[in-house]
Amino acid sequence: MTEIAEKDPKSLFLEIADMARSDPPMVGAFVAEIARRLQGQSPALALPLTWIEQHLSEYGQTIKALVHLETQQQAADQVSMSNSIGSLRFLGAMDWREFVETMSEVETNPA
Numbered sequence: 001m002t003e004i005a006e007k008d009p010k011s012l013f014l015e016i017a018d019m020a021r022s023d024p025p026m027v028g029a030f031v032a033e034i035a036r037r038l039q040g041q042s043p044a045l046a047l048p049l050t051w052i053e054q055h056l057s058e059y060g061q062t063i064k065a066l067v068h069l070e071t072q073q074q075a076a077d078q079v080s081m082s083n084s085i086g087s088l089r090f091l092g093a094m095d096w097r098e099f100v101e102t103m104s105e106v107e108t109n110p111a
Contacts, residue, residue: 005044089096
């Protein structure tokens with residue numbers, strides 16, 4: 001869209017119409033990325049943002065709200081991945097022989 005807006009702004013209407021017909025999924029990641037790329041660009045790109053905002057309003061959503069939710073989800077995913085990596089490092093550094101010997105019923109109660 002940014003390329004079309006620079007080269008032939010009149011064709012931007014056709015691009016927006018194609019986007020409207022394709023009915024892209026208005027999930028947080030898509031909305032956040034397209035809003036990031038279009039905001040603050042040429043005035044012609046305000047039209048696709050307006051269309052997205054209007055389309056989202058039909059579902060009781062806004063660009064700002066979806067971007068916020070996407071940011072929160074990415075932060076939660078990052079914390080989860082960090083915890084997983086930390087746990088794997090702990091498991092890799094653990095002395096499993098000692099752990100099994102101290103926790104094993106067979107090792108603690110010789111027959």
